[in-house]
Amino acid sequence: MTTATVDERLLRTSLWRKLLARPELGAVMGAVAVFIFFSFAADSFLRMSSLSTVLYAASTLGIMAVPVALLMIGGEFDLSAGVLVTSSALASSMISYQLTANVWVGVFVSLLVTLAIGIFNGFMLTRTKLPSFIVTLGTFLMLTGLNLGLTKAISGTVQTKSIADMEGFSSARKVFASEISLGGVNFKITILWWLALVAFATWILLRTRWGNWIFAVGGNGDAARAVGVPVTKTRIGLYMAVAFGAWISGQHLLFSFSRVQSGEGVGNELIYIVAAVIGGCLITGGYGSAIGSAFGALIFGMVSKGIVFAEWNADWYKFFLGAMLLLATLLNHWVRKRAEATK
Amino acid sequence: MRTRRTAAGIAAFAAAAVLVAGCSSSGGKDSEDKPEEGGGGKVSGPKLTIGMVTHSGKGDAFWDIVQKGAQAAADKDNVEFLYASDDQAQGQAQHVQSYIDKKVDGIIVTLAKPDAMKDVLGKAKAAGIPVITINSGGQFSKEYGALNHIGQDESVAGEAVGAELDKGSRKKALCVIHEQGNVSLEERCAGVKKAFGGDTENINVPGTDMPQTQSQIAAKLQATEGIDAIVTLNAGIAEAAIKAKGDAGSEAQVSTFDLNEAVTQQMKAKEIAFAVDQQPYLQGYLAVDGLWLYRNNLNVIGGGQQVLTGPAIVTEKDVAQLEKLTENGTR
Incomplete structure (x- = not known):
């Protein structure tokens, strides 16, 4: 008599095994390693006020890294994400100022404008079937030009006028750019936005139908379509998610400085992608996590500020930044390999 | 059908947002002073074309003021003013080349990355186009055959x-x-x-x-x-x-x-x-004026020496006088 073989899907896996199989595991280990390293390398790193600075730096990247990670899991890129943040801030600021309206009007119209750009990206991608690299590179360049051209045509200079004395500014600032005092240390509200986005995105990915669609579209688009996944809608939705993140970041930029320079944001799109990749997203799509992107952003924040806290030579800053990120990613990769081997 | 209704809904929502939230009683465009129509005489003379190429990244407020100064002088001097910029040295040199090909009457250029500009400025000289350098790189100006340099050390x-x-x-x-x-x-x-x-x-x-x-x-x-x-x-x-x-x-x-x-x-x-x-307005204005003077009367501002536009230290005491000017974006 032969023993009945149990279907492998019915096998019980231990919690430990489950944790090892998570895409963010490597990034968590990388973050812990970077944290321990700078705790020793920089005297001032462990102070609460310093950690608040690090968390702020991580949060402004992290807010964008979350939707960018979702998009990458869905198999696409968005090179326009960096300047879209600036576009969103500019739209909000100029609409409020030019109409002499309550700034909340600008904030909501800016949301519509930004989402429309996201829809445009998604629509162009799904209609033309061109690689997202090309489509969003086009949007990136167009937005860079629009940011400057429109700002100059409307405001007369390359930065917007201050909206700090307008109605609604103080309440909008509370929402997008205030500080929360915890035990005598001030934390920026962007940290809350970041955590909320991570939680929401994780819920979507792991607990909803949309999450399954995102993984399916990124894993194999044609197969997903064949089994009835609304591929086009999912892709457009992902670009709208990036636009939503850009809107939050853009409003933070506007309400913390009250005016916006039109040339900002160029180059950040790559840093968002880097954060998502350090966090375990595959460049080829179909694999990754939102929590991972948060740890990716945290690693980036800790390294970029840690180098300053450690008071290393400023001329070598970029070298150290690159080297530390590479090391963190190598550790990440190694941990994941080990985890897969134990499966 | 449904999408059209959604679009209409969004538009209605946006319009409602403007109406409901209403206007801001403080700040904004309505609080601006309306500009006065400036008069000022114009010189007569042949229409010149002058091109400026800078190393500015896109959307730098500083270069905007330089352009404003140059445009003001161009309007006065009956000059058509062209502007191009590239923060990459190679792109900057290409812009200068395209102005040479266009046979402009004068070129204004920055020397932030001097080595990259050397060859192309040689070509401008060979084509008989006068060049004035502005802003940075004053020490290379003469060597590369420019009339003079207007900027800040x-x-x-x-x-x-x-x-x-x-x-x-x-x-x-x-x-x-x-x-x-x-x-x-x-x-x-x-x-x-x-x-x-x-x-x-x-x-x-x-x-x-x-x-x-x-x-x-x-x-x-x-x-x-x-x-x-x-x-x-x-x-x-x-x-x-x-x-x-x-x-x-x-x-x-x-x-x-x-x-x-x-x-x-x-x-x-x-x-x-x-x-x-460092008075960026002055850098743009004097450069255009300088080329106009050279074209019409062979004058060289500063006698070929560097003309310094800065540093002028501005403190709180000067604010009252400068406030209006900075608001207009000319200081």
Whole structure:
């Protein structure tokens, strides 16, 4: 008599095994390693006020890294994400100022404008079937030009006028750019936005139908379509998610400085992608996590500020930044390999 | 059908938002003074075409003021003014080449990356097109065959800041470089270090990302004890430095290169101690005027020597006079 073989899907896996199989595991280990390293390398790193600075730096990247990670899991890129943040801030600021309206009007119209750009990206991608690299590179360049051209045509200079004395500014600032005092240390509200986005995105990915669609579209688009996944809608939705993140970041930029320079944001799109990749997203799509992107952003924040806290030579800053990120990613990769081997 | 209804709904929502939320009774466009129509005579003479090529990144407020000055002189001199910029040396040289091909009557160029401009300026000379250099790179101007140079000597300007810091009895300064590897920014910080009696440290920040710039400066203030002066090299970064100071609970004094509306407001609020103005408007204006004078009368402003437009130290006392001008974007 032969023993009945149990279907492998019915096998019980231990919690430990489950944790090892998570895409963010490597990034968590990388973050812990970077944290321990700078705790020793920089005297001032462990102070609460310093950690608040690090968390702020991580949060402004992290807010964008979350939707960018979702998009990458869905198999696409968005090179326009960096300047879209600036576009969103500019739209909000100029609409409020030019109409002499309550700034909340600008904030909501800016949301519509930004989402429309996201829809445009998604629509162009799904209609033309061109690689997202090309489509969003086009949007990136167009937005860079629009940011400057429109700002100059409307405001007369390359930065917007201050909206700090307008109605609604103080309440909008509370929402997008205030500080929360915890035990005598001030934390920026962007940290809350970041955590909320991570939680929401994780819920979507792991607990909803949309999450399954995102993984399916990124894993194999044609197969997903064949089994009835609304591929086009999912892709457009992902670009709208990036636009939503850009809107939050853009409003933070506007309400913390009250005016916006039109040339900002160029180059950040790559840093968002880097954060998502350090966090375990595959460049080829179909694999990754939102929590991972948060740890990716945290690693980036800790390294970029840690180098300053450690008071290393400023001329070598970029070298150290690159080297530390590479090391963190190598550790990440190694941990994941080990985890897969134990499966 | 459904999508059309959704679109209409969004439009209606936006319109409603404008109506319901209503207008702001303070600030905004309605509070602006309406500009007066400027008169001013015009010169007669043949229409000239003058092209300017700078190393500006897109959307830099400083270069906007330069352009305004150049445009004002062009309007007065019956000149068609063309402008192009590229922060990459190669692109800048290509723009100059295209102006040579266009057979313009004069070229204005910056020498932030001098080596890359050498060949193309030689071609301009061969084509008989007069060149005036502005802003940075004055020491190369004559060598490359330009009529003269109109700008600010960056190290001299840095030294002026150092001296001013000494006057305020500062002990330790932080010089914030917002574009790694930019020669003129490094020269400014080197100038500060040379003239300042106390210590000077440099820090590199990502200038195109304000929140990251802010946290970078905050981290430095938290890490290094005793920094009592922050020197920023453009007006936008000064804003981030003021915020960073607040985040780090530092009492350091902020001063900055370049002047604009925001900086005058911050000087009024005593957030910025002083600003170093290199009069960008003048650089654009004099360069166009200089080429016009050369074309029409073979005059050379400054007799071929460098014409300095800065450093002029501006403090809170000057704010009252400068406020209107910075608002108009000409100072």
